[in-house]
Amino acid sequence: MYKLKNKILTAAAALSLILFKGATAYADAAPPPENSSMSDLILPAMVIIIVCVIAFFGIKSMRNKK
């Protein structure tokens, strides 16, 4: 189990490096997003956060029924 955990962590680290490399290479070259404003995302983000809290307690309540 310990070996498996190490393998998983190594694989995850390697994949993260690939992603990071890709992201940094293209971040400067990429065009800015069209018609987007961060303030427009506050309401959707709030909805998602509230739903996540509800979902967390939903899952937790199921576990407590064991």
Added chain:
Amino acid sequence: MICEQQERYINLSKTEWTNVVIYSISHGLIDACCAAIIAANIALGSKNLGELSFCIVLYNTIAFALQAPVGLIVDKLKRPVESAVLGCIFVLAGMLVYKWVGFSLIIAGLGNALFHVGGGVTILNLRPGKASLPGIYVAPGAIGLLIGTLIGKSIYFSPWIFSLLLIAAAVFILTATKSTYDYKNEVLAKNSSKYNIIITCILASIAVRGLVGFMLAFPWKMDLLLLAAFTIAVTLGKAFGGILGDVFGWTRVTMTGLLISAPLLALGIKMPILAIAGVFLFNLTMPVTLVITSIILPGKSGFAFGLTTLALIIGAFPTFTGLKSVLCYNNGAMIMGTVLIMALLLWIGLKAFFSNKT
């Protein structure tokens, strides 16, 4: 591996077939209506693109994220059929006031959430523990979105025709023979750390799937024929994922599909045929992750269905922000890396799930 070996082929009764056909077609219709509302407003040009993109993000958030609390309520009230019918009515209302784009998309989004959960509970309960039927139910959504977008932008768009079709769908749903619903409250996982690993890894893999779905912004998708082929591949992938998974084993089918799809999607930026094959294989995982979530939350199919769509919108959310320019830049290495991360998460989740069952 018990679940994978037992009763591989499903013989459906006439009632079960009727339910699957009605809910699957209605699902495509609901998604087509919502896409048509958005496309018609883009074609009308009544709002500037900034306001419209805000409405679209809000619609997506309501339609996907609210399925989790809606699922909890539907499970509590034990009224999935009524939820699906109410969903049709809400989308119908949104369609009729489609020119008030903000209001229209909010009620259509809520209707979308109600329908998906109602239909999802009904289909998941037809053959509990099997991925074939949920895959067939979810699959027409992608085709619906494409058809709705095309009609919404065209001169043939008529809210009245969509409204009549929605009324017909609601009537068919009400008249279809009801399936039996399993509302027993017990948790399958024997130990809590396994339970945490299963639910976290499966939902995280779904979130990454949502992200990849938005990352695949290939330039050749401007070509209508290629876009149609791409959408059909998504639909077939979801539909066959469950069938192939039930026959050959969930782990075998999903892991093979994901590992082959990673290089295909990465190379598909310039070669559409590879991306189309890749997206078919990539979507094979969808029904399996949905059914596993419903198995680990027994008696809570609505909530389980909602959790998967909540994970999808969380995964897709970064593409609504400034990160879009990085994530959707068609970087092959990034697409491949993200698909492999998803494969890793799913593999851990499946391993924990089957080791817990045996």
